[in-house]
Amino acid sequence: MTEQDAPVPYSEHDFDHEDSNRSGNPHFGEVLHARLARRQLLKGGLGLAVTAGLFATGAAALAADGKPGRPGPRPPRGRPLGFTAVPASRIDDVLVPPEYDFSVILPWGEPICGDYPAYLDGGLNSGADQEQQVGMHHDGMHFFPLTQAPPHKSGLGLLVMNHEYIDQAAMHPAGPVSVGGVRDADQVRKEIAGHGVSVVEIRRRVDDWSIVGSRRNRRVTGATPMEIAGPARGHAKLRTAYSPDGTRTRGTLNNCANGHTPWNTYLTCEENWAGYFVNRGQRPREHARYGVSATTGRYGWETVEARFDATATAGDATQDYRNEPNHFGWIVEIDPFDPDSTPVKHTALGRFAHEGLVFAQPQPGRPLVAYMGDDAQGEYIYKFVSRDRYTPGRAAGALLDHGTLYAARFRDDGSGEWLALDIDDPAFAQAAARAGVRFDDQGDVLINTRLAADVAGATPMDRPEWGAVDPNTGQVYFTLTNNAARAADEVDAANPRGPNPYGHIIRFLERDARGGATAFDWDLFLLSGAEDDSRGPDGDPLTADSIHASPDGLWFDHNGLLWIQTDMSGSQLGSGPFGNNQMLVADPAAGAIKRFLVGPSGCEVTGITATPDHRTLFVNIQHPGESGGSAWPGGMLKPRSATVAVTRRDGGIVGT
Ligand code: FEO
Ligand code: CA
Ligand code: CA
Numbered sequence: 001m002t003e004q005d006a007p008v009p010y011s012e013h014d015f016d017h018e019d020s021n022r023s024g025n026p027h028f029g030e031v032l033h034a035r036l037a038r039r040q041l042l043k044g045g046l047g048l049a050v051t052a053g054l055f056a057t058g059a060a061a062l063a064a065d066g067k068p069g070r071p072g073p074r075p076p077r078g079r080p081l082g083f084t085a086v087p088a089s090r091i092d093d094v095l096v097p098p099e100y101d102f103s104v105i106l107p108w109g110e111p112i113c114g115d116y117p118a119y120l121d122g123g124l125n126s127g128a129d130q131e132q133q134v135g136m137h138h139d140g141m142h143f144f145p146l147t148q149a150p151p152h153k154s155g156l157g158l159l160v161m162n163h164e165y166i167d168q169a170a171m172h173p174a175g176p177v178s179v180g181g182v183r184d185a186d187q188v189r190k191e192i193a194g195h196g197v198s199v200v201e202i203r204r205r206v207d208d209w210s211i212v213g214s215r216r217n218r219r220v221t222g223a224t225p226m227e228i229a230g231p232a233r234g235h236a237k238l239r240t241a242y243s244p245d246g247t248r249t250r251g252t253l254n255n256c257a258n259g260h261t262p263w264n265t266y267l268t269c270e271e272n273w274a275g276y277f278v279n280r281g282q283r284p285r286e287h288a289r290y291g292v293s294a295t296t297g298r299y300g301w302e303t304v305e306a307r308f309d310a311t312a313t314a315g316d317a318t319q320d321y322r323n324e325p326n327h328f329g330w331i332v333e334i335d336p337f338d339p340d341s342t343p344v345k346h347t348a349l350g351r352f353a354h355e356g357l358v359f360a361q362p363q364p365g366r367p368l369v370a371y372m373g374d375d376a377q378g379e380y381i382y383k384f385v386s387r388d389r390y391t392p393g394r395a396a397g398a399l400l401d402h403g404t405l406y407a408a409r410f411r412d413d414g415s416g417e418w419l420a421l422d423i424d425d426p427a428f429a430q431a432a433a434r435a436g437v438r439f440d441d442q443g444d445v446l447i448n449t450r451l452a453a454d455v456a457g458a459t460p461m462d463r464p465e466w467g468a469v470d471p472n473t474g475q476v477y478f479t480l481t482n483n484a485a486r487a488a489d490e491v492d493a494a495n496p497r498g499p500n501p502y503g504h505i506i507r508f509l510e511r512d513a514r515g516g517a518t519a520f521d522w523d524l525f526l527l528s529g530a531e532d533d534s535r536g537p538d539g540d541p542l543t544a545d546s547i548h549a550s551p552d553g554l555w556f557d558h559n560g561l562l563w564i565q566t567d568m569s570g571s572q573l574g575s576g577p578f579g580n581n582q583m584l585v586a587d588p589a590a591g592a593i594k595r596f597l598v599g600p601s602g603c604e605v606t607g608i609t610a611t612p613d614h615r616t617l618f619v620n621i622q623h624p625g626e627s628g629g630s631a632w633p634g635g636m637l638k639p640r641s642a643t644v645a646v647t648r649r650d651g652g653i654v655g656t
Pocket of ligand 2: 256257355465552553567606
């Protein structure tokens, strides 16, 4: 008998609301909040007095004095934001300013390698087909130019992108199928292949981009063999039946945002991976603290593939998959130029719901510095500082295997501190002892990164998403997308609204720009929301041209413009004043912000990169029609995530 599973599609947001932080870490601003509660400025009991203070003093101080550890003079200003703002909209299409054009490329299912199996509408492609086609639910991406000599540098390259998750209703003819409680095996193969990363060579011809039939084209999926590197490689908690020595694994899952290294490789970040597994037995801390289910995996893959069932058997860890979830939650390096290369999971970068990774400007002869967010309610912002020095031309992935991982503490006075998560660090060892937490070794610390940050006393944040580094000032920006779970009495200066339905953007500057700093200064860049409940980068409320909510994607272009992408969901998306998900551009130097693009119904706008000449901007449209009502890009039965290539009609530099 064939039974049709009830069509209750998984939405990413089901998991983003995961709140497994039971650390009880003090929200450091509680005292401050109590002091300032009398002075609340805006409606609804919000702690915006705190914010107002940090806008006024923090922003001005950060921009003004040019002392070491503070930003220098403001960069020279060109003609900022010289485009017509796009209005908030619920039209089922992509909207760009009238001075711009866009074209749709690389939709889900487009053949890119192997036998190039044609896309079949209606969900009719097989699992084997999907392994040779663009994956589903496009997210973070990066353009790697293939030729060095301008002007051709921008006309040919590898577009590498993440595929975060899948929509089973769109992927299959009539949704997920099970027989006697066991998922259809080819549907599962297709779903696993719909995840991961696509590497596609593309070429610009006049105004259009097309796929090149290159041997570099590649799919990395939820089944691709990978190496595990760094301090946790070979750890007892990574041993499985597939990898008895804990050094190898299969697949990368829930690849949200991304990074790219100074040595031209791609980094893909495993975000809501915990939901793919089930452990019906005793869940160890490295499962429970991340929300691994005790009842069922998100898509029921465990009914077909044993590795998704992490319930311990009577044997030891090399005879089952109790440790399989510990192979996920990492950042994975892929060399897009070598299709035969084995992706590497870098454990020194920590294990959590990795949103993305952004490097500080690399400095020859100095350690490499990277920033990362853990996107779940009440989780942390992290920094990695390499042990070894960065040497241009010689740097490689090994640089990411030795170093110190830190978690951020944001103090209420606008200062901050990086807390080392290092078993050999005396302060960390003392904090762990005080908390009664024992780590076996540094591999154990990294496998339990969240617990290590709890112990160290990091500041719980409102869902840290993407980070971006201002090329002019070195300031590091992070989106804090929202946090429905923050109570009114839990607000602090860095997370000033409780609950926080709209999100905000925080920024900080290291006191020591040489990379080893453990102190920083921070302020709030903006508070997202409607006109009556927001604050723009100039200190005034956002306007009709800039209101938005749930900021998520974040990227600085080389002109110092900050691109902000939104991930609203639920009623905020359906009936709020903000329209569909969108992308805005801010000029931090000018304090300006404007809406640049609006996506089709039900979509998220996420993932952004540009050609080196900055005349083509690539933006991803993820899960159009997730809640129904869209078949974008149109003309077919099923909606398809896709990339849009945005250009200026006059061929000029995008955004200026
Ligand atoms: Fe996949 Fe946190 O967005
Ligand atoms: Ca995201
Ligand atoms: Ca998001």
